[in-house]
Amino acid sequence: RQGSRGRLSGSGTWRWGGLPAGAAGPVVSGPPGEYQFTLKATEFTTTDRESYFFRLTGSFQIRNVRTPSGQVMPQITGSAVLSKGDLTLKVAEPSEEPPPRVPFLYDVTVEVPGGLFYRTVDSDVELTGTLRLKNEGEGDLALGVMSVKKGRYYFFTREIGGLRGDFTFNSVDRI
Numbered sequence: 001r002q003g004s005r006g007r008l009s010g011s012g013t014w015r016w017g018g019l020p021a022g023a024a025g026p027v028v029s030g031p032p033g034e035y036q037f038t039l040k041a042t043e044f045t046t047t048d049r050e051s052y053f054f055r056l057t058g059s060f061q062i063r064n065v066r067t068p069s070g071q072v073m074p075q076i077t078g079s080a081v082l083s084k085g086d087l088t089l090k091v092a093e094p095s096e097e098p099p100p101r102v103p104f105l106y107d108v109t110v111e112v113p114g115g116l117f118y119r120t121v122d123s124d125v126e127l128t129g130t131l132r133l134k135n136e137g138e139g140d141l142a143l144g145v146m147s148v149k150k151g152r153y154y155f156f157t158r159e160i161g162g163l164r165g166d167f168t169f170n171s172v173d174r175i
Helices: none
Strands: 007-015 034-047 052-066 072-087 105-120 123-135 140-155 158-161 166-169
Touching: 034 072, 052 105, 105 140, 123 166
Parallel strands: 072 105
Antiparallel strands: 007 034, 034 052, 052 072, 105 123, 123 140, 140 158, 140 166
């Protein structure tokens, strides 16, 4: 349980010594052995306390897989609906440092019917749309279209309202 509404439940199997000797490479993250879980999130909140806050409902499958380089790590697949979210990440300014590698692979589709706000010093925008978020071990990938439902942009001392437009995520190399 998480607060009065949030719940995370799951079921599955974990066989401690389930992989035959030499059948897989070194375990990079996650428990050793063979596992497969189904997790159901209801109004579950996730945040890094700096750049994002998301409340979502969805179903996910988690199992260990072997990467093309022979490493064993968790893979998360599934779909979710976002009911509320705040994103303050500066997507227009690439970081000088490479992003940290996540210790798992993922392929998750997120539907955003509204309630996702992108907020920075100079903008406050509500987004809607569907994104497929994916990492196969070579970096993060976002595919889909996010539309501006409503928003404001601040330019010096002026407020520009009634924003409309789409953010198209269709490039492997950049957003």
